Amino acid sequence: MSESEELISEMGRIGLRYGDAPPEVLPTRPDVVIVRAGSVVVKAHAPGTDREPLVRRMRAVRHPVLRGILLDPVTEEVTEVCGRLVTVWPTGVPVDHDDPDSAPWEASARLLARLHAVPAGALPPLPAAGGPARVGKTVARLDGGTAAGRVVLRAFDSLAAFLPGPGGAPGPDARDGADLLAHGDWHMGQMVRLHGEWIILDTDDLGVGDPAWDLSRPAAWFAAGLLEPQVWHRFLDAYRAEGGCAVPPHGEPWERLEVPAQAMTVQLAAAAVAAAGREGRELDEVEQVLVDTCQRIVQFRRACHSVPTQ
DSSP states (O other): OOHHHHHHHHHHHHHHHHOSSOOEEEOOOTTOEEEEETTEEEEEOOTTOOHHHHHHHHHHHTSGGGTTTBOOOSOSOOEEETTEEEEEEEOOEEOOTTOGGGOOHHHHHHHHHHHHHSOGGGSSOOOBOSHHHHHHHHHTTOOSOSHHHHHHHHHHHHTGGGSOOTTSOOOTTSOTTOOEEEOSSOOGGGEEEETTEEEEOOOTTOEEEOGGGGGHHHHHHHHTTOSOHHHHHHHHHHHHHTTOSSSOSSSOOHHHHHHHHHHHHHHHHHHHHHHHHHHTOOOOHHHHHHHHHHHHHHHHHHHHHHSOOO
């Protein structure tokens, strides 16, 4: 039996302990394994996931102040199986990717606003939210061997002052005072319906940070022309109406969202270029739009640096 087969087999046994149906492997991203056993799913986190931060996050997500906002795990226990950290969660119904009009933009915005309103000090101590650090980790997959890859790397370099350095310390131009609760990796794939209500899942990057990063993905899609303006404004209006603190309550939100949205564009483009390289194919239309947007980010940042100061 291979190591992968052993991992899945043991995850199946865990699923049978808590669940109510034969285990089955679900498709997901390459570095994660998901096994569903009826009413529960067993998740093997990405290789190299640190145990101590995950334990702290699992402890925090079970706190009553997050009930109804973040998916509550079946058990707080973090198990190690074949060198991978494994957790157990209720099974929810994900967003239907074949029906984009059904995506819960307003519901997700309200949940994010409620999450950001929770005082970080009310929870057990948490590590830094994972949003900014994910950008560098994703860009690190590129070797600059293609024209598209070089564009993405230039865009990343133009934002380096706003992002964590190799040691995790914030860049010199990173925003001060960003010490609120943030999900760290929010997107529509992190939404499931459970007992008739939408809820946010995946706490791998939950922590203390700038909540504007949780809005960065829809903001990036909108800025690149890949998300319809009316959808973006529905999301933003619902977030503001719920009292969301990541952006000002009125007016333009881009003073807070510009850097996170640009950084997310770089992250998405880097992931796309890396995937195309692995699969030996050309970029598709959406992926090319992301790379083109990276080129505009480079031009924008150069123009900003060229403006004379008083």
